[in-house]
Amino acid sequence: MKVHELARSEQVSAATIRHYVRVGLLQPRKGSNGYHVFAEPEQRRLRFIRQARGLGFTLEDIQTILQDAEKGQSPCPTVRQLIEPRLQQAREKLEAMQALVERMENAVASWQEQPDCQPCGDHICLLIEGSDHTEQNRGGDASHE
């Protein structure tokens, strides 16, 4: 199998495969013409990498896991260890994204009733500077919002 064939069979871009080769995650043999040759072990490896990425592991994590397995050790303890901080980070990022989307939606909503501001030297853009668009600032006594 060549790069594009593997790419198609595993639904990833050829660029991604080249990237994995570059960083050492995949180590295909090389044919006499210099082309990479991907056989079944490499294909399984790629599938594994994609599954691990889908669970939030970084390429470096995956490198570590694969190295465990290559040394004949069970990679499971490493896997159980590594996922904890990743999950923690993912939760934090999720919360940050929730807060961001909320701020943005609040902003867009409140902007519907605000006219465009004119330059005056006191502000740059009142839409942005106008309020902080947090939750608390929008549950108030507004009666016609």
Place this chain on the structure above:
Amino acid sequence: MKVHELARSEQVSAATIRHYVRVGLLQPRKGSNGYHVFAEPEQRRLRFIRQARGLGFTLEDIQTILQDAEKGQSPCPTVRQLIEPRLQQAREKLEAMQALVERMENAVASWQEQPDCQPCGDHICLLIEGSDHTEQNRGGDASHE
């Protein structure tokens, strides 16, 4: 005001301010000693940048917005235009993060009952390869999962 003073007064790192100077978002005067001098307009500008960042605008967006304002135009139309794709992207990222956290939590939960796998050549790590950890795969008729 020098970099660290501005940094403290606006709760950002000095490195961030230097970065904004580097990319042209802030253009402080320079004293005879070569040091940057931040006066009130620059301070307001920084505050604006931070507020805009908090609403999900990229530094490039902010550059555009500030340039509008400098040309004496109202930046509001640009602001209304730019936030749409940003909001769209933020929602997509949010959904991706929700799905990711869910997959990760499902995985961690199911791993509690799974023993560490031993290397056998058929798999790299059964924890990761074992199932796809999606929602559908976990509401089924499994009685001892």
Place this chain on the structure above:
DNA sequence: TGTTGACCTGAGAGTAAGGCTCAGGTTTAT
């Protein structure tokens, strides 16, 4: 006056996970 420590500068590289582009080589089909 010398020196220390805290600050300043621009420039360059690093981060994550690829994407894109380049010049040059290979293979396949017409």
Place this chain on the structure above:
DNA sequence: ATAAACCTGAGCCTTACTCTCAGGTCAACA
């Protein structure tokens, strides 16, 4: 024979910073 389609390694691009570097400045203290 030649053109299309593929291959290679290498290097730069993305985001919004962060870190490090070498060298310059400044205030205080001995």
